[in-house]
Amino acid sequence: IDGICAQIDNPEITIAQLMKFIKGPDFPTGGMICGVEGIKNYFTTGKGSVKLRGRVGSEEIKGNREQLVITEIPFNVNRAALEEKIAGLVNEKIITEISAMRNESDENTRLVMELKRDGNPKVVIANLYKHTQLEVSFSVNSLAIDHGRPKTLTLKEMIQCYIEHRREVVLRRTRFELKKAEERAELLEGYLIALANLDEFIAIIRKSKTREEARVKLLAFEWTQKQVERWGILIRSETRLDKGRYALTERQVDAILELRLYQLTALEIDKVEGEYKELLERIKDLLDILAKESRVMTIIKNELKVIKEKYATPRKSQIVPDEGEIAIEDLIVNEGVIITLTHNGLIKRTNVSSYRSQRRGGKGVIGMTTREAATDEDKDFIEHLFTASTHDYLMFFTNTGRVYVERVHEIPDMGRAAKGRSIANLLELKAGENVAALIRVLSKTNADKEDITWEQPGYIFFATKQGTVKKTALADFANVRKGGIIAIGIDQGDNLIEVKLTTGKDKVVLITRDGMSISFDEEDARPMGRPAGGVRGINLYKGDEVVALAIVVPDAKLLVAGENGIGKRTDFEEYRIQSRGGKGIITMKTNEKTGAVIGALTVRDNDEIMLITVGGQMVRIPVQGIREAGRNTQGVKLVNLAEKDKLQAIAPVVGEDKEDAAAEEK
Structure with a gap:
């Protein structure tokens, strides 16, 4: 399944x-x-x-x-x-x-x-x-x-035959249900017309000598489209009108003649109207299924999942390697490595042993050559660092909403002093794509050595520039092809700005360019499939946009920075939990002095951040030196900017001490 x-x-x-x-x-x-x-x-x-x-x-x-x-x-x-x-x-x-x-x-x-x-x-x-x-x-x-x-x-052809079979079953069933719904709606429309013309219809029936005479007289009635629509009837097809006029069908007349007096009470009228409205919604839904292949496929999947939940049983026959058979992961030692990704998109992995062996001299080691660079090309710093094992996975999310997945052992293996290799050489990025976020997923196997990494609990939480958020189960990313797949549907003019790996019960904060923020429970966003576009996370004021997504961490603070080099740290307790989709509350009092908010980070006292300006200046500062201040304040100066220069971005920076600490942890 x-x-x-x-x-x-x-x-x-x-x-x-x-x-x-x-x-x-x-x-x-x-x-x-x-x-x-x-x-x-x-x-x-x-x-x-x-x-x-x-x-x-x-x-x-x-x-x-x-x-x-x-x-x-x-x-x-x-x-x-x-x-x-x-x-x-x-x-x-x-x-x-x-x-x-x-x-x-x-x-x-x-x-x-x-x-x-x-x-x-x-x-x-x-x-x-x-x-x-x-x-x-x-x-x-x-x-x-x-x-x-x-x-x-082949296996794929067998599955495709089954999918086509189920597709035909769903379509036939939908057409059958639509036919039944249309037939019932036809009768209810007749009842509504009879109830709207009750006195006249009763008079005709009473004056008619036979049932057939009454039937003929009722069939002769005609009304304009506006008249029947005023009685609550929806004309769903032009073929239902004859020269723009609506007349009763033989089935409707027969049904009207079968009505009993007790069915003409106010209570019964309400029941007819209620059932008719429900039927219209059902017909609309059935027509939508027939019109959209994606809905048919979703129904097939949902029905299969019900079967799986009801009848799934553990595998009885274990698959074991035959003599001479071995998987590529079996050839690669599952050992600890350090993964680094720089601000300029250079990525590498380094065995932790290279850190340990060099540290024994007691004088430390040389880190990446990007730290004290002289040229613009070499101005770079480590923006992401992970301790990982060679069997783990890395998920790369792009600004266009696509995701690429690579095993850690596929990342270039390079020495500690090396800069790394361009991520564009590793991923098959499309034109206009760049990596917006990177997540590590721990590899996990069961007792039979089968990979169950993507069966682990957890969610991927997305945030876009226009305030959309989405939560998708980690399991939905178990099948990512080499060329990447859609992780979130992005509207035209929107971009993915941040992605976080969550438990499903975390608290998140969205921060906007104009200094607004909203904090809400992750559970407020229901899990959605990969192609879905998400739901509203924050109701942005005109011209505003989301610039950052942060996860609330009890012993950390939220650092917010403005484009004029002003910033501050604020305790997460000041961000009260609100309902998702609201206008939010102020996180920085923006004005000409601060400029627009350009970013926000979850930070601890011993962290360091890098400030990057439009003019290419990069300043590395310790978080501990940034003053703590309330939400509705401006903050303090983080960096002295040259005339007409602006702060462009802030990023966490990993120093040599943290690389060494990460190596020691592995």
């Missing part, structure tokens, strides 16, 4: 990416599937072979001996026949290390084989796999009738 949903989200998904969700076949009797090459073959070509082994364990028994216990057997293998075969091998001296055998099975399999004192368990197990049905192979031929013709299908 996860694989089907992934293919719906990304029709260009590869077989390798699908295999992150669809591991392979699962057999009711368990066992171990040896290797993934056979699975890959039939997933890719439609034909292949899968090797399945029973599970054999070793237990110690009295006398310093061991016994082998078969607890799972391959699918379609008869337990009694297997036991008989093993006994025959022992009698024929093909397997000589077994001294006794017994069957302790109930509803679960447990075949016990006691070994002689000098018996080698590994040799016995190898012989059991070689000479018995404890190891079998299943041939796969994915032959199916596709559009009337036999065809061998």
